[in-house]
Amino acid sequence: MTIHKITIIGGGNLGSAIANGILSNQIIEPAHLTVTRRNLEALSDLKEKGAIITSENAYATQGADVVMLAVKPYLIEAVISEIREVLTPNTIVISLATGTTSQDVENWCGQKLPIFRAMPNTAIAIGESMTCMSAKNTTKEQEDAVLKLFNQMGQALIIDESLMVAATVLASCGTAFALRYIRAAVEGGVQIGFKADVATQIAAQTVKGAADLLLKNGNHPEVEIDRVTTPGGVTITGLNEMENKGLSSAVIQGHLKAYYK
Numbered sequence: 001m002t003i004h005k006i007t008i009i010g011g012g013n014l015g016s017a018i019a020n021g022i023l024s025n026q027i028i029e030p031a032h033l034t035v036t037r038r039n040l041e042a043l044s045d046l047k048e049k050g051a052i053i054t055s056e057n058a059y060a061t062q063g064a065d066v067v068m069l070a071v072k073p074y075l076i077e078a079v080i081s082e083i084r085e086v087l088t089p090n091t092i093v094i095s096l097a098t099g100t101t102s103q104d105v106e107n108w109c110g111q112k113l114p115i116f117r118a119m120p121n122t123a124i125a126i127g128e129s130m131t132c133m134s135a136k137n138t139t140k141e142q143e144d145a146v147l148k149l150f151n152q153m154g155q156a157l158i159i160d161e162s163l164m165v166a167a168t169v170l171a172s173c174g175t176a177f178a179l180r181y182i183r184a185a186v187e188g189g190v191q192i193g194f195k196a197d198v199a200t201q202i203a204a205q206t207v208k209g210a211a212d213l214l215l216k217n218g219n220h221p222e223v224e225i226d227r228v229t230t231p232g233g234v235t236i237t238g239l240n241e242m243e244n245k246g247l248s249s250a251v252i253q254g255h256l257k258a259y260y261k
């Protein structure tokens with residue numbers, strides 16, 4: 001199947017970031033993208049780019065192939081009650097609400113339709129999201145179409161819904177975790193002689209390059225680490241000191257604490 005018309009209900013931080021991703025990657029015609037929120041002035045940049053903006057959720061949903069629910073979790077039920085009459089068994093509903101299950105969404109929709117629960121991260125705004133999603137009542141064709149959609153804004157995976165909380169920790173909290181490493185590296189870099197802005201550029205590009213080595217080569221991190229560590233050299237000295245201070249353990253424990261919170 002091909003997705004022609006997309007509606008995003010709730011053009012806030014995430015909804016607007018996805019809308020911008022759709023427009024900048026020319027995924028569909030701008031006029032086939034509709035974004036809703038109550039404060040329409042906040043959507044004027046999307047209007048200028050050719051998207052339809054409205055506060056009428058039911059009107060916006062009519063005829064859409066995909067409806068993304070990007071309001072706060074406590075508003076999902078109310079928003080679905082506004083649009084449920086115009087949903088059809090073929091409308092693909094993508095819920096972005098953290099903590100809301102596909103079963104909740106199905107119950108509120110009052111009918112069996114294809115439902116995805118998606119968890120992008122904030123890098124979706126620059127087309128570099130890791131988006132994990134689960135699928136309910138979906139065909140392979142619908143899954144491929146939705147994967148294709150999110151793959152154009154980074155990388156996307158379909159996972160079991162029971163892993164959605166784990167995905168939130170690894171992929172959404174993970175953005176903050178990775179940034180905290182970069183901040184610490186910048187502070188180290190400043191202490192050994194760089195100005196903060198230069199240290200930030202060096203640390204950020206270094207982390208990006210390290211991540212790309214894994215994504216492009218498909219190697220285990222330790223294989224790439226071995227390539228940098230000369231026996232008795234500088235890198236292994238730094239790594240062992242970090243491990244001595246608990247680096248790996250702190251990262252693992254941080255993930256566990258976040259997961260069980």
Ligand SMILES: NC(=O)c1ccc[n+]([C@@H]2O[C@H](COP(=O)([O-])OP(=O)(O)OC[C@H]3O[C@@H](n4cnc5c(N)ncnc54)[C@H](OP(=O)(O)O)[C@@H]3O)[C@@H](O)[C@H]2O)c1
Binds near residue numbers: 015036098
């Ligand atoms: N931010 C993230 O990184 C992230 C990541 C993954 C998942 N999420 C999930 O994404 C959802 C949105 O998060 P967010 O950070 O983007 O929140 P947000 O900035 O508050 O955006 C939600 C938007 O919904 C609009 N809204 C409220 N009631 C509405 C209604 N009845 N009809 C249409 N629009 C309505 C609000 O605008 P008006 O007040 O103008 O209507 C608001 O701008 C949440 O469920 C969150 O759990 C967020």
